[in-house]
Amino acid sequence: MIADGMTTSLKASIEPSTTHSQGKSIAGHKLLDTAVSVSSLPSNCEKLI
Amino acid sequence: MRNLSKKHCDVSLPPADLFRTLEGARGAVWLDSSLTRGSWGQTSLIAVDPIRELTLDEDPVGFYDELNRIAGDPELTAIGFIGYEAAMPFLGLESTKTSPGPPSAHFFVYDRVLRYNHETGTYDEPELAVELTKTVDRVDEPIEQPPNILPAISRAEYLRRIERIKWHIHEGNIYQANFTCRFDVDTEADPFEVYQRLRRLNPCPYGAYMNFGDYRVLSSSPERMFLLEKDRITSTPIKGTIERGRDEAEELSNMEKLMNSEKDRAELLMIVDLVRNDLGKIARTGSITVDSLFRAYVFSSLTHLMADISARVRDDVSFTDVLRALLPGGSITGAPKRRAVEIIDELETCARSVYTGCIGYLGSGRADFNIAIRTLVHSGRTYYIHAGGGIVADSVPEKEFDEMQLKALNLFRAVGVDL
Numbered sequence: 457m458i459a460d461g462m463t464t465s466l467k468a469s470i471e472p473s474t475t476h477s478q479g480k481s482i483a484g485h486k487l488l489d490t491a492v493s494v495s496s497l498p499s500n501c502e503k504l505i
Numbered sequence: 506m507r508n509l510s511k512k513h514c515d516v517s518l519p520p521a522d523l524f525r526t527l528e529g530a531r532g533a534v535w536l537d538s539s540l541t542r543g544s545w546g547q548t549s550l551i552a553v554d555p556i557r558e559l560t561l562d563e564d565p566v567g568f569y570d571e572l573n574r575i576a577g578d579p580e581l582t583a584i585g586f587i588g589y590e591a592a593m594p595f596l597g598l599e600s601t602k603t604s605p606g607p608p609s610a611h612f613f614v615y616d617r618v619l620r621y622n623h624e625t626g627t628y629d630e631p632e633l634a635v636e637l638t639k640t641v642d643r644v645d646e647p648i649e650q651p652p653n654i655l656p657a658i659s660r661a662e663y664l665r666r667i668e669r670i671k672w673h674i675h676e677g678n679i680y681q682a683n684f685t686c687r688f689d690v691d692t693e694a695d696p697f698e699v700y701q702r703l704r705r706l707n708p709c710p711y712g713a714y715m716n717f718g719d720y721r722v723l724s725s726s727p728e729r730m731f732l733l734e735k736d737r738i739t740s741t742p743i744k745g746t747i748e749r750g751r752d753e754a755e756e757l758s759n760m761e762k763l764m765n766s767e768k769d770r771a772e773l774l775m776i777v778d779l780v781r782n783d784l785g786k787i788a789r790t791g792s793i794t795v796d797s798l799f800r801a802y803v804f805s806s807l808t809h810l811m812a813d814i815s816a817r818v819r820d821d822v823s824f825t826d827v828l829r830a831l832l833p834g835g836s837i838t839g840a841p842k843r844r845a846v847e848i849i850d851e852l853e854t855c856a857r858s859v860y861t862g863c864i865g866y867l868g869s870g871r872a873d874f875n876i877a878i879r880t881l882v883h884s885g886r887t888y889y890i891h892a893g894g895g896i897v898a899d900s901v902p903e904k905e906f907d908e909m910q911l912k913a914l915n916l917f918r919a920v921g922v923d924l
Binding site for chain 2: 501505
């Protein structure tokens, strides 16, 4: 569950930035590069890619 | 193991490049961690030249006796799979399906296994890596032709059978059932090239490529059935799936939807309870704990809800006892497990075979097995692709069909189906 107030910071953390790749296409499927640092996610969510 | 000559080999090669030179040999296996997180997928295993093999169908009693013996043997490692139908007798059931494909359970036994540590980027025995790369010749890749797809069931029939499962739920027969279907894809695509595409599209901690000669198993599973280390056992069921999203905003939105979804949380909770019950058959009293619950993990194209459940295994429990207690896995059957498996057998049109069984290794007091989802079997010119999902009381059949297709998407792409 994403706690109140967490959403804003989570959204802010995935805005395009210098650390964000624009993603790349593999076999026609757009994959996302790591755009969100683990520390900025809710404690019960984790990006593995 | 046959005598091998040492020649120059770059042992800095990652496992994918090393295994490329080996995969054509019968008995070549690669338990592949294309995604590493902590203890998940920390090590990849490569082995060739098995000293023998075990199949369940030829000698059921001897098969399990041998697995029990190898489980504690410090010199041997068994690598292979136990198919879904092979586990049904653990529930007192027999499958009504006949499977012309792989044996119901199949292992190779090795006296040497090469391990690659993903943290350090090194092999445990560099000299073995050198030897292995000289054992087989690379098979030329055939020319790929456009694939033909044959679904085992129509969309309309799929929806009708989901309604039947919902009827069983409303009648009180079950709480949840995992319903799956199969697609047969006819193509000349080279299986190792397919696997390379699959692991790029769908990186995962519990992948596998296994060459059994007349068939090969290609798995990109994100789900751990169990890890057994001495007396400690951990299971990490997945229930609840949503598309990752086309961009960051949609990814966030989907993540929130999944984490707040009453249906998905209920699905996972039911399976966590089921796994706790299963572990209770082999665990020391009071040792079962739910270490995490409702954690969302974002993979390359899907986000999943997962849980970690662990226990201490009693001293009198054998490896086979562990299999009997846990298989088939709750996340791919439903609850209550036995009745769900009966209903699945009644409604699904094909044997699941390797799919939703488990793939892994055992030896030296340790065993690590995935649940064989996101898994293909290749035999002749055909790739067998299965996909499905958990059906609960408030499931919408059309959405369940879409989720099933979503799970199969990267498998289709890997075999060259243009979607």
